[in-house]
Structure formats: structure tokens, C-alpha cells
Amino acid sequence: MTAPTPSGRPDEITVLIADDEPLVQKALADCLGLEPLFKVVGFAPNAEEAIALAKQLQPHVAVVDFNMPGGGQLAARGILEHSPATRIVALSGSHDHTNALEMLRAGAASYVVKGAHPDEIIETILRSARGASILAPEVATGVIDELTAQLDRRELEGDGARRLLERIRRVIDDELFQTVFQPILDIATGKTVGFEALTRFHAEPAQAPERWFADAGSVGLRTELELATAQMAVARFREANPDTYLALNASPETLPSCGELFHDSDPTQAVIEITEHAAIDNYGALAPVLDALRQDGLRIAVDDAGAGFASLRHALHLSPDFIKLDVSLTRGIDTDPRRRALAAGLIGFANELGAEIIAEGIETKAELTALQELRVSYGQGYYLAKPAPLPAG
Numbered sequence: 001m002t003a004p005t006p007s008g009r010p011d012e013i014t015v016l017i018a019d020d021e022p023l024v025q026k027a028l029a030d031c032l033g034l035e036p037l038f039k040v041v042g043f044a045p046n047a048e049e050a051i052a053l054a055k056q057l058q059p060h061v062a063v064v065d066f067n068m069p070g071g072g073q074l075a076a077r078g079i080l081e082h083s084p085a086t087r088i089v090a091l092s093g094s095h096d097h098t099n100a101l102e103m104l105r106a107g108a109a110s111y112v113v114k115g116a117h118p119d120e121i122i123e124t125i126l127r128s129a130r131g132a133s134i135l136a137p138e139v140a141t142g143v144i145d146e147l148t149a150q151l152d153r154r155e156l157e158g159d160g161a162r163r164l165l166e167r168i169r170r171v172i173d174d175e176l177f178q179t180v181f182q183p184i185l186d187i188a189t190g191k192t193v194g195f196e197a198l199t200r201f202h203a204e205p206a207q208a209p210e211r212w213f214a215d216a217g218s219v220g221l222r223t224e225l226e227l228a229t230a231q232m233a234v235a236r237f238r239e240a241n242p243d244t245y246l247a248l249n250a251s252p253e254t255l256p257s258c259g260e261l262f263h264d265s266d267p268t269q270a271v272i273e274i275t276e277h278a279a280i281d282n283y284g285a286l287a288p289v290l291d292a293l294r295q296d297g298l299r300i301a302v303d304d305a306g307a308g309f310a311s312l313r314h315a316l317h318l319s320p321d322f323i324k325l326d327v328s329l330t331r332g333i334d335t336d337p338r339r340r341a342l343a344a345g346l347i348g349f350a351n352e353l354g355a356e357i358i359a360e361g362i363e364t365k366a367e368l369t370a371l372q373e374l375r376v377s378y379g380q381g382y383y384l385a386k387p388a389p390l391p392a393g
């Protein structure tokens with residue numbers, strides 16, 4: 001339990017952070033420190049210490065991790081028992097709406113997912129302190145559905161799922177997609193060092209690639225779709241035969257099959273990008289999978305870092321070779337001190353881990369200059385090069 005900090009101005013919003021991950025504690029404190037309204041008054045790594053600190057400090061807001069030792073529900077109830085005016089903001093790495101319901105029943109005013117952008121988390125804390133109740137969009141629909149269970153939609157949902165399954169199956173079987181490749185450049189020299197494979201779909205309805213993969217996941221076909229698109233990317237890359245590496249996106253469920261993609265090509269030319277948004281419940285179970293990929297010569301990247309606090313856990317537990325700054329940090333980094341501060345923190349963290357930084361979404365010369373000043377090595381984005389098919393070698 002960290003020693004409490006005395007309150008300052010009367011208009012300050014005092015915040016207690018209850019989370020067992022030191023990196024999450026620091027990231028939250030750093031973000032809140034950029035807002036003059038907030039004052040972090042204490043940290044607690046478990047439910048018992050969170051309750052004791054809340055009793056002593058009577059904070060305006062307590063940010064409580066659902067999975068902290070002792071349990072977020074116990075912490076929330078105990079905090080409200082001893083500090084009834086405290087507003088509880090539940091923080092979780094899970095999109096499971098049942099977790100949100102449990103925390104709401106324990107007295108939480110709001111629920112936010114660690115994968116949310118830091119701005120969204122800060123806004124949730126601020127609005128909760130002012131009396132609002134906020135549900136993360138990722139869980140809101142599930143919560144509402146459960147609370148209105150008397151409206152039986154099972155038959156309609158079943159029909160919709162069958163239609164979706166047939167649609168995804170047709171996309172996979174008929175290869176209704178293509179691969180384009182976005183160059184990754186050494187931003188000091190302008191040399192292309194790699195290509196990220198991106199999938200574009202040619203099927204109805206017209207929707208973003210992320211939506212196609214999410215839909216596939218909802219009917220149990222995400223791994224199959226990811227492998228189908230990755231196989232096409234590897235084949236096109238091999239035909240072009242560039243003297244660079246190939247970066248492929250993969251969810252944790254697909255990782256065990258990634259090594260098989262390179263049985264006819266050099267796996268040392270491959271980087272597997274694990275998105276920040278992918279939930280990983282058991283890092284220990286994933287470790288031997290990553291070890292096997294590394295033994296084959298593949299490298300690992302954490303994608304979308306900075307889109308939410310889950311990237312810190314991914315980076316800590318996955319020991320990546322690359323950490324990719326999310327576009328939400330890169331966009332406007334030349335004019336926004338908050339984005340610059342968050343990016344600088346992630347860059348320092350990457351240096352400690354021995355990982356290289358790749359900045360995504362560079363769209364202006366000013367953004368590129370700001371990233372060079374922060375000593376970012378690599379970048380990609382429309383200002384540098386747009387995604388396109390690779391010509392055959």
C-alpha cells in the first residue's frame with residue numbers, strides 16, 4: 001500500500017488506484033497527472049489495502065481492477081461501506097458483460113475496459129466523479145441484453161448467426177479477399193525494412209476488415225479466416241521476393257498455427273503482430289507457443305500499443321521484438337503534449353525491454369519530425385507509403 005498523498009485544492013478530484021499491476025498503476029497515474037483536475041492520492045495492489053486506504057482517504061473516485069487479488073467486487077463493497085461518497089470505476093481487461101454486471105451489483109458506478117484509449121478512461125473517471133454512470137461500449141450491449149432478458153430474441157439471433165456463418169464460410173472458400181502491403185520504413189534513411197500484410201475484402205456487406213474478422217470470431221471461424229488471409233499474404237510475398245520482412249496480424253488463438261505458414265519459405269523474414277485489443281487470459285499458456293515460434297526464427301510484435309493499457313501487459317509478458325505505436329498516439333503528436341508524453345513513456349518502456357518502436361499512421365511531415373525527435377526508429381503511414389499489391393519478383 002503506497003503512502004497517501006494529502007489533498008490539495010478543494011476543486012481537485014482525488015483518485016485512489018486499486019490494481020495489482022505496477023505498470024497499469026503508473027500508466028493511469030501518468031495520464032491522470034496530465035489533467036490538473038485530478039490528484040492521485042494512493043495506490044493499492046489488493047482488495048484489503050484498497051478498502052483501508054479508501055477508509056482513510058475518502059477519495060472522490062476509486063479505480064478498481066476487477067481481477068485484483070481479493071476481487072474487485074469485495075473491494076468495491078468494502079470501499080463503499082467505509083467511504084459511501086466514493087464513486088467506483090471498475091477497470092477490467094475483459095469484454096465479458098457478466099463481469100460488468102457483477103461490478104455494478106457490487107456498487108460500481110462505471111465500467112471501462114483496459115483496452116480502451118486512455119482518453120476514454122480519463123473521460124469515464126471524470127464523468128463518474130461528476131455523478132454519471134458510464135458503461136464501456138464493448139460491454140454495454142451485453143449488459144442491456146441481460147437486463148432485458150424477458151425479450152426473448154433467441155430464435156432471431158439463431159437465424160442471424162446461421163446467415164453470418166454461411167457468409168464467412170463463402171468468403172473463406174471463394175477467397176473473396178486480397179492482400180495489400182504497407183511498407184515499414186527506417187525513418188532516418190527512408191529505406192523500406194518490411195511490409196505489413198493488410199486484407200481487403202470483396203464481399204457484401206461492405207465493411208472494415210476488422211469487422212469481418214470480428215464477425216468470423218463470433219461464429220467460431222476467426223482462426224480459419226486469419227490463416228486463409230495469411231496464407232495468401234505469404235504466397236504473394238514469396239512471389240515478390242523482396243529483401244525485407246513480412247508482418248502478419250494474428251490473434252492469440254491463431255498463433256500455434258503460424259509456424260506452418262512458412263514451411264516453404266524463410267521464417268526469419270516473418271514478424272507476427274499480436275494486437276493490443278486481443279484478450280489474453282493466460283500468458284503462461286501462451287509462452288511455449290511463442291518460444292516455439294521464436295525457435296523457428298519468427299519475431300513478435302505488439303500491435304496498437306497505446307490504444308489502451310492492455311498493451312503494457314502484452315509487452316511485459318510477451319517480450320516482443322517490436323512495439324507498434326497506435327495511430328491514436330501518432331495522429332497529432334506534433335501538437336498534442338498528452339500524446340507526446342504517452343508516446344515518450346512507451347518508447348522508454350520499449351527501450352527497457354530491448355524492443356524496437358514502429359510508429360503507425362504517420363500522415364504529415366510534422367508528425368514524422370516529432371517522432372524523429374523522440375528517436376523512433378521505424379514508421380509506416382500514408383505520408384511515407386500507401387498500401388498496395390506487391391509486384392511479382
